[in-house]
Amino acid sequence: MRVWALAWAFALTGATALMPVGDAQAQGRTLPDFTDLVDQVGPSVVNIRTLERVAARPGPGGGSGSEEEMLEFFRRFGIPLPNGPRQGPRPQAPDGGGAQQPRGVGSGFILTADGLIMTNAHVVEGAEEVLVTLTDKREFKAKLIGADKRTDVAVVKIEATGLPAVKLGDVGRLRVGEWVMAIGSPFGLENTVTAGIVSAKQRDTGDYLPFIQTDVAINPGNSGGPLINMRGEVVGINSQIYSRSGGFMGISFAIPIDEATRVGEQLRVSGRVSRGRIGVQIEQVTKDVAESIGLGKQQGALVRGVETGSPAEKAGIEAGDIITRFDGKVIERFGDLPRLVGNTKPGTKSAVTVFRRGSTRELSVLIAEIEPDKPVAAAPKEEKPRASAAGQVLGLVVSELSDAQKKELKIKGGVKVDAATEGAAQAGLREGDVIVAVANTEIGGMKDFEAVVGKVDRSKPVNVLFRRGEWAQYALIRPTR
16 A cells, blocks of 8 residues: 555656556557558448438428437337437428438448448338448449348448448457457447457347447447458448447447358349248257256257248258257357358258257258248147146146147157146146157157156156147256155
8 A cells, every 4th residue: 555655656746656567567568559440441431321201291390310310220229219309290392292301320331442332231221312421522322232131231332433442351360359440420420430349259149140249339320330350351340239228338249241241242143132941940958958868068959849841841850859060060059050051052952960869860951941930830729638647746747649639730649738737837837738758758648658757766857848839848847756
């Protein structure tokens, strides 16, 4: 305490003071200088304004351009603004047919010298007209080449030549803790530069994107602008923030540039993105389930349901399987599977490795093109067969399945839950569920169920694979002693 007091006294009097060795070493580490990067990349960043045609309404007034820029953010993330800017009546066009009004503001960056520009899909969504302003104040009307809502990537084109294009970086080389910079138009303030570090990689906040998380200040209007590394390369597109207030709170997300360029190339060629699908519904494999069924490591994607007539069904994938590899790539998190399948060209044959009741199987699936999700069929309602109390040790009352129920669910066997109490109820089972496996053993009917349950170790949780409609999942039931 006395040392620091002395140092402070020296500082006040202008005398030279000693400081701890660690602080002296830290003084040798200078903060990064972004000035050269701004000069290098700044001219490649553009401001994007959008206009939309609205129905004519009588009366004067209307929302200002600045209000529209603020509302771009709230439209994107659905954040309420009880005391914020509101959209008033629109001015009526002279011909009474509606007028073009400012819709939003965003950012983008130049991909090619002949005018291809990348931005976010939500920046240009619903726009009647897209206006691009360069740093030299030239303004162009842009043509929308294509937009993909799932990845929030869009490509537009302006008629110009000799433009300064960005350099694209390697996301694989990006490290957590690395300095990065953003340039954009927050709240319409063009060519605003902010900086920070990479906070995390591979953030699963969407079906098809492992986001880059940073603490770079991103606000409404930054959407679509580039995230730039210290080599002056674009490594991401600033797309989202996490906020409880509507403003920046230290967490922002960027689309990795390798994912964005893959999507952008398809948009340039065909105006749309083609994605693969195999027709399964999946969820995360929990640590308890992985240990209980003998999978070991917590990894893979648990198949909860398989669509009728889908590539997965034709390949032999079943509800309750855990997909551990796709085309030789390990599925570390269940969110990896949609990305790998989605990035596979429809019509391709892919290898799938599944873990099923203690053993691994290799299957081949023909990738189809993605389509809208099908509704899940409700479990059939039929008169209950006579129940058996054989499963009371697990808190279950079960009964034999009818042939019609098996056919409807497309299963060979199982038993129907007529009541769930104690351990079964706590594990989430309920009346109408169908148990298809207990302790990694397939259940053909009541006889199998009674035999397996009779041998369970009551001192350990028992894994139960059950169906609910077309969905399958695991539960761990603690037996009564």
